[in-house]
Amino acid sequence: GQNIDQPTEMTATEGAIVQINCTYQTSGFNGLFWYQQHAGEAPTFLSYNVLDGLEEKGRFSSFLSRSKGYSYLLLKELQMKDSASYLCAVMDSNYQLIWGAGTKLIIKP
Amino acid sequence: SAVISQKPSRDICQRGTSLTIQCQVDSQVTMMFWYRQQPGQSLTLIATANQGSEATYESGFVIDKFPISRPNLTFSTLTVSNMSPEDSSIYLCSATFGTEPYEQYFGPGTRLTVT
Numbered sequence: 001g002q003n004i005d006q007p008t009e010m011t012a013t014e015g016a017i018v019q020i021n022c023t024y025q026t027s028g029f030n031g032l033f034w035y036q037q038h039a040g041e042a043p044t045f046l047s048y049n050v051l052d053g054l055e056e057k058g059r060f061s062s063f064l065s066r067s068k069g070y071s072y073l074l075l076k077e078l079q080m081k082d083s084a085s086y087l088c089a090v091m092d093s094n095y096q097l098i099w100g101a102g103t104k105l106i107i108k109p
Numbered sequence: 110s111a112v113i114s115q116k117p118s119r120d121i122c123q124r125g126t127s128l129t130i131q132c133q134v135d136s137q138v139t140m141m142f143w144y145r146q147q148p149g150q151s152l153t154l155i156a157t158a159n160q161g162s163e164a165t166y167e168s169g170f171v172i173d174k175f176p177i178s179r180p181n182l183t184f185s186t187l188t189v190s191n192m193s194p195e196d197s198s199i200y201l202c203s204a205t206f207g208t209e210p211y212e213q214y215f216g217p218g219t220r221l222t223v224t
Contacts, residue, residue: 042216
């Protein structure tokens with residue numbers, strides 16, 4: 001079956017760095033997406049990885065290792081507004097998005 | 110960037126009734142999808158809305174319960190039929206644009222409560 005695992009909840013301190021991991025087992029692979037979702041709002045697209053390596057976008061970076069079925073989202077210089085759920089999603093061979101359950105990130109001052 | 114709107118934004122409905130949710134995109138769309146999200150949980154894909162033909166439903170979702178229309182490229186509706194309290198959820202439409210990487214962009218969602 002298809003499966004995506006990510007931690008349920010993480011806590012970090014304002015100004016620090018946090019890494020949210022995602023491991024996946026899917027039928028084929030056509031890319032991995034990270035989304036941010038604030039409470040009561042719709043998910044917003046953060047990043048896309050299809051090749052191995054690190055993609056950097058400002059304070060956020062996303063890493064992919066296809067051979068290990070592994071990705072992480074790195075958030076630097078954490079701000080209170082980064083408190084949200086972070087969803088990992090993998091596009092399978094049918095271009096269907098398989099969603100993880102999301103990681104709730106709590107930022108403390 | 111494209112704007113995706115949904116209406117209603119929220120509704121409280123009685124069991125046994127039906128509600129139709131509309132999704133409108135302001136630019137050309139490649140694909141449109143309907144999701145359900147229970148509080149504190151991740152997204153569950155209901156179906157892919159196909160223009161001019163029947164939607165493609167995921168396991169556990171059927172057309173009689175969730176009829177979907179997509180009469181043109183930028184508009185789709187989802188009806189939640191014969192509602193029960195278990196249908197209380199947030200319903201989201203999403204769309205992809207252009208070519209790869211096919212990231213999905215979401216509407217603001219419709220919060221449905223069935224009493």
